Structure formats: C-alpha cells, structure tokens
Amino acid sequence: MDTRNLEEWYRRYGPLVQRRCFQLLRDDEEAQDALQEVFMQILRRPELLEAEFASSLLYKIATNTCLNRLRGRNRRAETRDEALLLNIASEEDVEGRSASARLLDRIFGRHPESTRVMAVLHFVDGLTLEEVARETSLSVSGVRKRLRALKQTAEAGEAAHA
C-alpha cells in the first residue's frame, strides 16, 4: 500500500475506526494509538481492504484490538457497559485456547468470528442475534450457542473469584 492509498483509506475509514476505538477505550490518546495499530495490521495485509464491505471488517478489527488492550487494563469500571466490556475482554474465546486460526482470516469470514467480538456486538452495541450472525457469517443458532458458552465461562469465572 503506497502513501496515497493509505491516505485514501484513512480518509474513508479512519474516522470510523477512531470512533470505535474511543467508544471502547474511553481514552483519546489510547484510541489514537489503537487506530494506528489497526492500520498497521492493514498495512501488513492490504488485500483485506479489497473486501466488499471493508467498513465491517475494520470495525471488527478495531473491536478486537481494543479488547486486547482492555484485557491488560487494571482498573475499575465506572459504568455498567464498561464493566460488561471489561468482563468480555478478560474472557477467553470459547472456541478454545488451542485455536490457531488466523484472526484476520476469521474476520474475513473463512473461519468463525471471535466470540468476544460477537459478545461486544450483541451485548454492548445492541446488535440483534440476526445482525451479529450476518456480520460473522454464522447461523443465528451458532451465535446464540457461542454467546451462551461465553456467558457460562464468565459466570463460572465470577463464581470462582467470589
């Protein structure tokens, strides 16, 4: 990707990614850094932006990037939504620890989407199960099953820490 392409992609999608990162991280400086991180991933795989709906892809990459950052945070949530987000971020995906599928391929639709991203889309962003299913190329029942499993592991984790 040359500089001109990069500028065009940023002009088109940068604000979306920046907003998404700020929405999840609630910190302007960290959101800026996450925005750069997302585009660094794109620089390594520029063909991803050839996808029909690159906005959806970037939204999910940004979500995953932010979840990864939130996982390392050591602070108390100030709102219910933030608590939910931090809980999701701290969970491992229910598809298992040994899963080695590539993140970007998953997002690209060849493999199941990260359950954590699905959880954020549904529980935090308010997407319906049908919308999450469309975004992740899964069936509605598949999404429901994965979210239920994530919820169970979260509850088990909370019980263990209680």
Place this chain on the structure above:
Amino acid sequence: MPEISDLKLERYALGELPAAERHAIEALLKTDPALRERLNALEASNAAILRKTPPEIFAARLASRQRREAAESAMRARPDSSSALGFAAWKPLLGGLALLAVLAVPVSRTGLLGPRPGLGVSETEIRGVPASSLPEPPASTPATRGSPAAPSAPPGSPEPAPPAADPSGVAATTPAPDEGGVRLKGLEPHLAIFRKTPAGSEPLHPGQKTRPGEVLRIGYQSAGFPYGAILSVDGNGNVTRHWPASGERAARLEGGEALLPSSFELDAAPDYERFYFVVSKKPFALDPLLRSLHEHESLPEPGKALAGKEIRIVRFELLKETGI
C-alpha cells in the same frame, strides 16, 4: 421500530449497506429525527477527526511508527560482530577478538551479544567467553519447529529452570541469575538468532529472509531480568514455545546471555516467523501470552501495554520465502 446500530449507520454513511437495508434507512431518516441527528453527528465527527489529524499527517505518523518499530527491533536484536553464540563458523573470526578480550580485559563488560549502541555500559560485569568455548549447535538432529527439543522443568517445579548448561556452552559461562531481579542498567534484553550454513553459521537480522528447512538456533540476553519466555508465531498462525518448552509459567533465565539447548528447523509456513522474548522481574503465567498469539498473532507493542509492570517484550521477525 428496531434500533439502528452504530455499525449499520456507519456502513450507511459509507455507502456500504446492501440496497434493501439502505432503502430502509433512507425511509427511516425521513420520519425519525433522532436517527437523522445521529447521522448528522457522525458526519460532523468525521470532519472533526480528519481536521484534527489530516490524512497526510496520519500517513506520516504511521510511517514513523513503522520505522521506529523496525529500528527498535533491530537495536534489540542485532548481534554485533562478536555475537558468536553457538556456531562454529564464527570461531575463526572471533578467536582473535576473544583472545584479546581475555588477555587484555579479563572481565568484559559486554558479553557475547554485545552492548546495544548508545545504551551505555552495564553496571554488572559479564564475563566474556573465549571463542573456543562456544557450543556447537546440534544441527544434525534439529527439533521440528513447534517442538524444540529442550529440557523441561521437573514435575511440580514452580517455574522452568534456565537452559541446561551445555557441556561446551554459553550457559555455563554466564553469571547466575540476578536473584534480586535487579536489572543491568543500560543493558536491554534482546534475542539473537543464528542460521546454520554449510560452513557453520551466521547471525540473522530482523526482516531477513529465510527458507523452509533452514536450521536456526536462538540465544538471548536477559539483561538481568530473572524470568522470561521465548515464543513465536508463523504465517499460518501456529504458535511455538521455544523456551520454556513446557510448564505454565515463564522460565528462570540465565543472568546474562544464554543459548537455547537445541536448534530447530523452519517449516513451510508462509510469510514470516515472528519471535517474542518476554522478560519480567517477577514470575508470570504464559497462558495470556499464548492466547494473545493464538488470537492476534502478535503481542502488545513493546513497552506499551505492559508498561509499569516491569515486563519487557522484544520482537524479532524473520521473513519466509516459501517459493509459492
């Protein structure tokens, strides 16, 4: 009326919604002032973000970040001319240097991997190693990448032991771990990776091209961090534990430089092999690192996300030529 999600509105604004959904939103916009307001706010936000950071500024920052990361990686990982960990081909070259070092400066302050440029001199002395004591890699029987034949911690051991002392090895000549976890001022942890050649071996630099079947061996400078792990992820997303080979926690590191006890052979995974050396003053669990690599094929930016926790992350990426 169903709530229109932010994602859907973003996609509408970008013209990336399928026709049916686009028409539905256009109809809603005529009757729903709140939705119209959200769309207006989104467009105003777009303009404000681009005004605050114009595309050319963003592109320049990203280029700068790329250069900075490449330079940092090279600074941490590039072995200097005395970086002779392990392989026989470097013996002739280093013999004279090592002899000079032993004769003229009985206690070298730099060690095998050498000082990092501009980082000053360690406050703790590290003994130099005569070239004749450099270990040979077990290149005739390399481990398959993904299962390096490294010794594991005994069952029940709280953390894996440092690399076993090679009979001719570096481990035996390096100082004991820094029990207090006191870092060596001015010295940074880094990795060194060597490739077997017909004549012996050669050090690799970050970004260097490699091929399937090539035999590599890893060395490290712990810079006084007592705990650490060496992991890698390849272009297929497969994660390999190089050190420790087993156990759930980071290994106890040698106090200075060490060479892992085994070599390994690169497989046919495409694109790259990305190595991470994670060190800490305190013991740490490997699971979060492994999960992050499985999920994202990367770890947090060096020195960023884990800042303040006395954890350092060193990255060393090799490119792969798979002939595809």
